[in-house]
Amino acid sequence: MWRELGERAAGLDALLPALHAVIVRGEGGDFAAGADIAEFPAFRFDAATLRDYHEGMVATALTALRGSDVPLVALIEGACIGGGLEVAACCDLRIAERGARFGVPVARLGFPMAPDELAIVLAAVGRDTVAEMLLEARLLDAATALQRGLVQRVVDDAHAEARATALRIADLPISVARANKRSLRQLRRSAHWHVDEAERVAHFSYADSAAHREGVAAFLAQRAPRFKGEAA
Structure with missing residues (x-):
């Protein structure tokens, strides 16, 4: 098992x-x-x-x-x-x-x-x-x-x-959940709660993602975000 x-x-x-x-x-x-x-x-x-x-x-x-x-x-x-x-x-x-x-x-x-x-x-x-x-x-x-x-x-x-x-959870972007889990894992692994430079670069790569743009746009437009079908 x-x-x-x-x-x-x-x-x-x-x-x-x-x-x-x-x-x-x-x-x-x-x-x-x-x-x-x-x-x-x-x-x-x-x-x-x-x-x-x-x-x-x-x-x-x-x-x-x-x-x-x-x-x-x-x-x-x-x-x-x-x-x-x-x-x-x-x-x-x-x-x-x-x-x-x-x-x-x-x-x-x-x-x-x-x-x-x-x-x-x-x-x-x-x-x-x-x-x-x-x-x-x-x-x-x-x-x-x-x-x-x-x-x-x-x-x-x-x-x-x-x-x-x-x-x-399913109503939110998969890519964001994955990024959060990665960061939680990386910080837990470090005795000093530290994320190294390569991990930081990878983390902030979401800047131009569809989920990021949609979430902010939806908030500004005062509507519900549409994350369905988002590619991770």
């Missing part, structure tokens, strides 16, 4: 400009309850196979998700645990139903969180909340997750809100 997730995530950008946004959700009432622990004895007790699982498979899939220019909206219901929390952390927006719960209780299984995966969750959640979830193996409810900034919204119907969110 991790391999297939990575392959699908890596192929998302090829679907632009037709693809405006992706809703990421689980099946059967949970976002994802974590790994199948019954599989663990086959690889976890050897350092080489253990590292290959975490760095060659899990982190590869997560990196592909986080590296996509397509806006990702996490629709979270039920359990968002372990690897599920890591997948949610790769999404740009996280919308939870009131009964959702969040955590990484791997200490109960006798092992720590892999560094690459921890880095991804840290970027989305923050050090103190991650420390609480890891050191206490604590699960957070949706209200606490909202308070800590782990999710942006807690609603009664996450399905409806995630769809409405994706449609709002």
Whole structure:
């Protein structure tokens, strides 16, 4: 599943400009309850196979998700645990139903969180909340997750809100979403929140774009902008 997730995530950008946004959700009432622990004895007790699982498979899939220019909206219901929390952390927006719960209780299984995966969750959640979830193996409810900034919204119907969110994204220019995601990724990568000169040149290349001209013209004309069919 991790391999297939990575392959699908890596192929998302090829679907632009037709693809405006992706809703990421689980099946059967949970976002994802974590790994199948019954599989663990086959690889976890050897350092080489253990590292290959975490760095060659899990982190590869997560990196592909986080590296996509397509806006990702996490629709979270039920359990968002372990690897599920890591997948949610790769999404740009996280919308939870009131009964959702969040955590990484791997200490109960006798092992720590892999560094690459921890880095991804840290970027989305923050050090103190991650420390609480890891050191206490604590699960957070949706209200606490909202308070800590782990999710942006807690609603009664996450399905409806995630769809409405994706449609709002789809009403805006794809090229702008891609540029914003690129800048967010570049700034997060830098310890000093710095974007280098080549990245700055690429960023401001939108100056003469159709979306830029249409957005400003529509505002000045006091009409709704028409971004449909815009080439990314």
